[in-house]
Amino acid sequence: MLIYHIVLPELWEVFKNKEEYEAESLQTEGFIHCSFAEQLDGVLRRYYSNAEKVLILSLDTEKLASKLINEPSTNNDIYPHIYGKINKSAIVEINEREINRR
Numbered sequence: 001m002l003i004y005h006i007v008l009p010e011l012w013e014v015f016k017n018k019e020e021y022e023a024e025s026l027q028t029e030g031f032i033h034c035s036f037a038e039q040l041d042g043v044l045r046r047y048y049s050n051a052e053k054v055l056i057l058s059l060d061t062e063k064l065a066s067k068l069i070n071e072p073s074t075n076n077d078i079y080p081h082i083y084g085k086i087n088k089s090a091i092v093e094i095n096e097r098e099i100n101r102r
Contacts, residue, residue, distance in 0.1 A: 001061045003061055005057045006040070007055050021088065021091070049100065057086070057093075060090050063087070063089055063092075065085075066086065066087070068080055
């Protein structure tokens with residue numbers, strides 16, 4: 001199954017040549033926020049409306065080395081959370097999306 005993680009391009013630059021990716025939320029909240037496909041547009045509207053563009057990492061859950069838990073989050077909807085770093089081998093695609101054209 002595929003899940004998705006949204007990251008700003010400048011943050012991705014730090015990790016793009018490393019074996020693992022670690023979002024800031026892993027340190028501050030204990031997990032990395034992800035979304036199911038049908039949740040992406042809502043997450044982009046809520047949290048990234050001021051961004052010029054974002055990268056959407058498509059993650060194959062079968063390849064994740066860290067623990068994945070689907071649990072309640074925003075509006076009590078169930079979201080996938082990764083409790084650990086994302087190993088690069090689980091990232092099957094990276095798509096750039098323009099959000100706020102200036």
